[in-house]
Each structure stands twice: as structure tokens, then as C-alpha cells.
Amino acid sequence: MEQARANAFTVGLTGGIGSGKSTVADMFAERGATVIDTDxxxxxxxxxxxxxxxxxxxxxxxxxxxxxxxxxxxxxxxxxxxxxxxxxxxxxxxxxxxxxxxxxxxxxxxGPYTIFVVPLLVESGDWRERVTRVLAVDTPEALQVQRVMARNSFPEAQVHAIMAAQASRQQRLAVADDVVLNDDGLEALVPQVERLHAFYLSEAQRMAIMHIERL
Structure with missing residues (x-):
């Protein structure tokens, strides 16, 4: 995918089912990022x-x-x-x-930067080359199972089958430039998102300046 603007700083946000991708994406949106959810x-x-x-x-x-x-x-x-x-x-x-x-x-x-929420970013193959950075929302697998069973009323075996069809936690972490650990509620997410938001703003500004200098 060609970036929408030559100076666009983009992030591919991914995570397994029940990891809290949407929650984290919403927090970035609240801070001004453009969020595009492929789901x-x-x-x-x-x-x-x-x-x-x-x-x-x-x-x-x-x-x-x-x-x-x-x-x-x-x-x-x-x-x-x-x-x-x-x-x-x-x-x-x-x-x-x-x-x-x-x-x-x-x-x-x-927005000053764009976040693409891509559940199957690792599996799709080409998304890593389509974004500036990859952000993984990381959650212990037992907690993923617990969340999905409560949210979707799926039996445990079905949740495990869905997870088995997705990239593993280790595979996502291996391609991630940045990680948000989601294992301790919303309050624990805030400082992680704040830190990354500040970093992404800085990087977006740096890329914009570099683009202007090349004109």
C-alpha cells in the first residue's frame, strides 16, 4: 500500500483475539491519531x-x-x-x-499519524512493509481465553482453535517494534499509550520535516 501522504507516519497495530486491540486503538484515537480498523x-x-x-x-x-x-x-x-x-x-x-x-x-x-488495526498483520505477510512501525498488544494466552469466553460466549475449545489459527504470541512479538502489555486493566494501559503517542508524534514530525527538506 502506498502511504497516503509521502510524509505519513503509520503504525500497524496487531494482537491476538481478546488482546484488547480495539481498546488500545480507541485510546490512540482519543489522543488525535487517525485509526483505520480493517475488521x-x-x-x-x-x-x-x-x-x-x-x-x-x-x-x-x-x-x-x-x-x-x-x-x-x-x-x-x-x-x-x-x-x-x-x-x-x-x-x-x-x-x-x-x-x-x-x-x-x-x-x-x-491525524498527525495513522494507525491501522490489523488483527492478522503477521499472517498477511506484506503489512510489515506497508507501515512505518508495528505495535503489538500483548496479553497472556490464558487471559485471552478468559476474555473471549466471557465476551463471545464461545466454548474454551473454540477459543483455542481460533488462537491456533492465528500467529502465536511469540511470532507477533518477534515482528513488533513496540509493545503494549495489556494484562492489568485500563489504568496500566494509560502510561504505555501516552509514551508511545508522544514518540509517534515526534517521529511523525521528524518525517514531515524530512519530506519538506526534500522538496
Missing amino acids: VIAHSLTAPGGAAMPALVAEFGPEFATPDGALDRARMRQLVFADPGARTRLEAILHPRIREATNAAAALAT
Whole structure:
């Protein structure tokens, strides 16, 4: 993805299911960053009347749409866990559309820097080259399981299956430039986000100055 502006400082924020990505992203947004959540984009593409729904129904059949025309997420989740080929077909439909919508949103960014929330940043392969820095929200796996079971009412085995299909905690940390540890409530997040926000502002300003000097 070409950065929306030649001087744009961008961050790819990632983390496993139940890690608290959205909470951390919201905290950066409150401090003025532009936040673009690829999960939100994916949901809009697969909502009733979503741009991806005709292609999804054509590929997988009308039984994968709910009565109101949205993607039947539970049915699709079962399919892609059972059939890796189905995951590939799903991604072939969604990923180009997500990329296009992400680029469009980035072109309209007004914050001093942009954060892309990408749950599968490590797995996608090319996001590391598309952002200036990678920020991982890190949470102990036992706490991830506990949070997802409470939030989604999923059985423990299903949570473990979802986590097994994602990059491991170690893999995310290996590619991260920055880490927010989310294991002790909101109060513990504030100083971590404040520190990174100040750093990102500084880096964004430095990149802007470098761009002006090259003009």
C-alpha cells in the first residue's frame, strides 16, 4: 500500500483475539491519531448490502447469507476452520476489497499519524512493509481465553482453535517494534499509550520535516 501522504507516519497495530486491540486503538484515537480498523471495514463489506456480499454468495452459496443479507459468520467460521481452501477463497474475495477501502480511508486521514488495526498483520505477510512501525498488544494466552469466553460466549475449545489459527504470541512479538502489555486493566494501559503517542508524534514530525527538506 502506498502511504497516503509521502510524509505519513503509520503504525500497524496487531494482537491476538481478546488482546484488547480495539481498546488500545480507541485510546490512540482519543489522543488525535487517525485509526483505520480493517475488521470494521471487513464487517461493513459483509453487512447487509455490503460490497463483498454478491461475490461471497456466488462463491459459497446463498446459505452463507443471513435472512437480512449479511454474511453468516458462524457458518463461515465453521467452514474455514474445517477447510483451508475455503479460507483462501474467502480471503481472495475480501482482501482486495479491504485493501481498497483501507487506502481510501488513509487518503482522508487528518491525524498527525495513522494507525491501522490489523488483527492478522503477521499472517498477511506484506503489512510489515506497508507501515512505518508495528505495535503489538500483548496479553497472556490464558487471559485471552478468559476474555473471549466471557465476551463471545464461545466454548474454551473454540477459543483455542481460533488462537491456533492465528500467529502465536511469540511470532507477533518477534515482528513488533513496540509493545503494549495489556494484562492489568485500563489504568496500566494509560502510561504505555501516552509514551508511545508522544514518540509517534515526534517521529511523525521528524518525517514531515524530512519530506519538506526534500522538496
